[in-house]
Amino acid sequence: MKTIILLLLIxxxxxxxxxxxxxxxxxxxxxxxxxYSGNYQGHRHSPLKEINPANVARLKPAWVYQMRDPGKVQxxxxxxDGILYITxxxxxxTALDGKTGRPLWSYRRAVSPDIRGCCGQPNRGLAILDDTLxxxxxxxxxxxxxxxxxxxxxxxxxxxxxxxxxxxxxPLAVKDKVIIGIAGGExxxxxxxxxxxxxxxxxxxxxxxxxxxxEFGHDTWEGxxxxxxxxxxxxxxxxxxxxxxxxxxxxxxxxxxxxDDREGDNLYSDSLLAIDADTxxxxxxxxxxxxxxxxxxxxxxxxxFDGLVDGRMRKLxxxxxxxxxxxxLDRVTGEFLRGAPxxxxxxxxxxxxxxxxxxxxxxxxxxxxxxxxxxxxxxTNWQSPSWSPLTRLFYVMAHDGQAQTYFKxxxxxxxxxxxxxxxxxxxxxxxxxxxxxxxxxxxxxxxWEFKTHSYTSAGLLSTAGSLVFGSSGEGHFFALDxxxxxxxxxxxxGARITANPISFLVDGKQHVxxxxxxxxxxxAID
Amino acid sequence: MTPRKRLQYVFLLLGTSLFLQTQPSTSxxxxxxxxxxxxxxxxxxxxxxxxxxxxPTLATPTLVRATNEALLIKVIADGIPGTEMPRSRLDKEQIxxxxxxxxxxxxxxxERVTGDPQxxxxxxxxxxxxxxxHAINGRxxxxxxxxxxxxxxxxxxxxxxxxxxxxxDVPKSFSAFRGDTGLPENYLQVRVVTKDGRRLSGARxxxxxxxxxxxxxxxxxxxxxxSDLAEFHKDWGKSSMPSYRDVFSKAELDDVVAYLxxxxxxx
Numbered sequence: 001m002k003t004i005i006l007l008l009l010i011x012x013x014x015x016x017x018x019x020x021x022x023x024x025x026x027x028x029x030x031x032x033x034x035x036y037s038g039n040y041q042g043h044r045h046s047p048l049k050e051i052n053p054a055n056v057a058r059l060k061p062a063w064v065y066q067m068r069d070p071g072k073v074q075x076x077x078x079x080x081d082g083i084l085y086i087t088x089x090x091x092x093x094t095a096l097d098g099k100t101g102r103p104l105w106s107y108r109r110a111v112s113p114d115i116r117g118c119c120g121q122p123n124r125g126l127a128i129l130d131d132t133l134x135x136x137x138x139x140x141x142x143x144x145x146x147x148x149x150x151x152x153x154x155x156x157x158x159x160x161x162x163x164x165x166x167x168x169x170x171p172l173a174v175k176d177k178v179i180i181g182i183a184g185g186e187x188x189x190x191x192x193x194x195x196x197x198x199x200x201x202x203x204x205x206x207x208x209x210x211x212x213x214x215e216f217g218h219d220t221w222e223g224x225x226x227x228x229x230x231x232x233x234x235x236x237x238x239x240x241x242x243x244x245x246x247x248x249x250x251x252x253x254x255x256x257x258x259x260d261d262r263e264g265d266n267l268y269s270d271s272l273l274a275i276d277a278d279t280x281x282x283x284x285x286x287x288x289x290x291x292x293x294x295x296x297x298x299x300x301x302x303x304x305f306d307g308l309v310d311g312r313m314r315k316l317x318x319x320x321x322x323x324x325x326x327x328x329l330d331r332v333t334g335e336f337l338r339g340a341p342x343x344x345x346x347x348x349x350x351x352x353x354x355x356x357x358x359x360x361x362x363x364x365x366x367x368x369x370x371x372x373x374x375x376x377x378x379x380t381n382w383q384s385p386s387w388s389p390l391t392r393l394f395y396v397m398a399h400d401g402q403a404q405t406y407f408k409x410x411x412x413x414x415x416x417x418x419x420x421x422x423x424x425x426x427x428x429x430x431x432x433x434x435x436x437x438x439x440x441x442x443x444x445x446x447x448w449e450f451k452t453h454s455y456t457s458a459g460l461l462s463t464a465g466s467l468v469f470g471s472s473g474e475g476h477f478f479a480l481d482x483x484x485x486x487x488x489x490x491x492x493x494g495a496r497i498t499a500n501p502i503s504f505l506v507d508g509k510q511h512v513x514x515x516x517x518x519x520x521x522x523x524a525i526d
Numbered sequence: 527m528t529p530r531k532r533l534q535y536v537f538l539l540l541g542t543s544l545f546l547q548t549q550p551s552t553s554x555x556x557x558x559x560x561x562x563x564x565x566x567x568x569x570x571x572x573x574x575x576x577x578x579x580x581x582p583t584l585a586t587p588t589l590v591r592a593t594n595e596a597l598l599i600k601v602i603a604d605g606i607p608g609t610e611m612p613r614s615r616l617d618k619e620q621i622x623x624x625x626x627x628x629x630x631x632x633x634x635x636x637e638r639v640t641g642d643p644q645x646x647x648x649x650x651x652x653x654x655x656x657x658x659x660h661a662i663n664g665r666x667x668x669x670x671x672x673x674x675x676x677x678x679x680x681x682x683x684x685x686x687x688x689x690x691x692x693x694x695d696v697p698k699s700f701s702a703f704r705g706d707t708g709l710p711e712n713y714l715q716v717r718v719v720t721k722d723g724r725r726l727s728g729a730r731x732x733x734x735x736x737x738x739x740x741x742x743x744x745x746x747x748x749x750x751x752x753s754d755l756a757e758f759h760k761d762w763g764k765s766s767m768p769s770y771r772d773v774f775s776k777a778e779l780d781d782v783v784a785y786l787x788x789x790x791x792x793x
Contacts (some may be wrong), residue, residue: 117612164789252530369565378569404570407566416683417613418612418613423567423568423569423570425565425573425574426569428576431710434657453733464675472731472735474734474735475734476734476735476736478735490735490736
């Protein structure tokens with residue numbers, strides 16, 4: 001009898017059960033990658049150290065998986081017990097054997113004619129809870145799949161795609177809920193963050209990211225502009241289990257480049273929100289860019305760590321923002337502690353004592369065009385930063401010196417149509433590089449940087465092997481020394497990389513994965 | 527740069543007024559509105575002069591996805607599903623204005639020039655040695671830009687200037703890469719010194735974080751990892767083309783310009 005029980009416990013079905021407690025203690029099982037950022041704290045750091053500066057030169061492709069449909073791939077795999085779960089374009093989820101790269105099942109969903117989207121049809125990945133995978137779709141559905149087979153368990157409509165809503169974000173599973181954000185900040189949506197019961201798909205709460213009539217902050221919008229003010233939630237946030245707070249960034253106010261009809265700070269656009277995970281109530285907010293007119297979303301992954309500030313250990317949240325500033329806040333209260341630019345910027349004299357930008361004159365978009373650093377891509381964007389508990393450095397893939405010309409134009413809101421109020425363009429003679437920057441997490445001081453030929457939205461992974469993995473727009477996947485930034489290894493994948501790397505174990509051997517072009521590349525030491 | 531890009535640049539700068547002179551069906555105000563809308567709505571991806579960026583170049587005689595007016599309007603209005611080309615928020619009249627501007631980005635009407643194109647062709651092939659660096663219809667060198675349809679892309683005034691003073695107007699670059707080819711295609715002049723002391727130079731063919739590929743004046747392609755180089759320089763704003771000011775007489779220059787203007791691809 002004991003033998004039978006033991007066998008039941010080690011069957012694949014049992015192993016695929018990913019409880020909330022397993023995700024909460026993700027560091028205890030470094031061979032898996034159980035949530036978008038690797039842990040709830042947004043670190044994208046692997047405790048694995050088999051691959052290190054001494055042997056990384058021997059890193060080779062173990063296998064490559066080619067996706068069937070063309071298009072932009074931004075997937076960050078989930079890995080459970082040797083199986084990778086990835087999203088492919090347009091609405092495909094595939095389980096891959098980690099040892100061989102061979103598919104085990106594939107879920108394919110019809111593409112709705114109602115979908116909108118500013119920027120292709122990317123999807124950044126899945127969430128897993130117990131034996132269920134969760135997928136957000138371009139037509140704004142949340143779908144639950146059986147992790148063993150890919151068969152659909154339920155789906156719910158999160159929003160109406162005909163109004164410009166879409167989902168590109170990887171959901172976040174917290175306790176018994178699935179947290180899902182929304183995209184559509186270029187379509188005059190009203191942003192929100194939702195929680196659904198993981199078993200049934202029933203909505204648990206919704207937090208509107210633009211306050212309604214009578215709510216605090218509503219008066220930061222002119223007239224009816226709050227109804228179409230954007231503040232989307234399109235990048236996965238972080239979670240502190242002890243404080244039971246979800247940290248989630250919000251996007252630009254709409255229309256993007258013309259604020260004439262939305263006078264005011266436009267809360268809670270371009271903000272970090274701290275939200276009670278059980279109730280969806282807002283605990284605190286910090287707005288990085290009040291009344292943004294440059295499309296400087298603040299959706300970048302918040303990174304949670306404890307650190308010494310002014311001689312005192314504090315619970316911190318750090319954020320490298322699209323507006324070119326790096327911020328450190330107290331994550332219990334939202335108090336601003338540190339802030340400094342991590343790339344060139346020409347729009348603010350600096351930050352005041354409360355972290356509010358001191359704006360310079362003549363930086364708003366005009367009909368004729370206004371040149372401002374940073375450009376539309378900002379200091380950084382949706383790509384994942386990484387934080388290493390070993391180096392205590394915050395790593396970010398940054399634009400490094402791109403200005404752009406911003407224009408505004410008058411634009412009427414039309415439901416489901418793009419609502420941006422202007423545009424932007426590159427400067428002639430501009431060939432701006434990118435850079436991996438290592439920032440001292442508590443102070444914002446830049447320790448080192450590694451320049452890349454061009455900028456790309458590709459995330460970083462730090463490892464306990466003292467490496468930082470990153471990517472270039474020309475297709476290189478590379479490894480840097482985490483302490484110095486010295487390049488130690490590279491591989492040309494043959495296509496632009498716009499995805500986030502992960503690391504995991506297969507049969508006790510460390511692997512590293514990155515999506516490039518329309519393929520997933522997986523590397524290991526020979 | 528790159529006579530080709532330089533010429534494209536100047537053509538595009540001058541192009542609007544040329545369009546106005548030769549396209550009476552579109553009023554000046556409509557055209558300027560079309561250009562203005564293009565700058566705001568399209569230039570972010572396609573470049574301010576349609577030269578391409580993250581989106582493909584539009585400054586070509588034939589647009590692959592919009593081979594006629596109706597298709598061009600449809601592409602602008604509906605976008606291209608599955609790509610980053612979004613549907614437009616503009617109304618019908620505005621879409622037509624943008625389409626008019628886009629259509630003209632790659633269509634320079636013939637200019638009246640005084641030279642003899644046949645004589646210019648002979649000078650191009652003999653006294654000028656132009657084919658050593660430039661190709662027409664797949665014949666000639668690859669060190670400089672292809673000239674097969676240069677008459678569609680450049681005006682006579684700029685062609686003349688690029689012959690007499692090649693370095694006069696050399697933009698650094700338009701963007702790191704053309705979106706549709708993944709290549710820089712801006713003929714940036716580079717110089718390297720290898721660790722064993724060899725000095726080489728040429729026009730950049732491609733580059734990434736770790737490596738550089740360039741073509742020398744003998745049409746040989748060189749490739750180096752940057753870590754293997756003692757020196758690596760990019761000569762922004764320089765052209766490797768020699769001046770023909772003292773090579774051709776004024777009449778001969780007129781003939782060569784007339785020949786270049788006549789290069790408009792297959793009829």
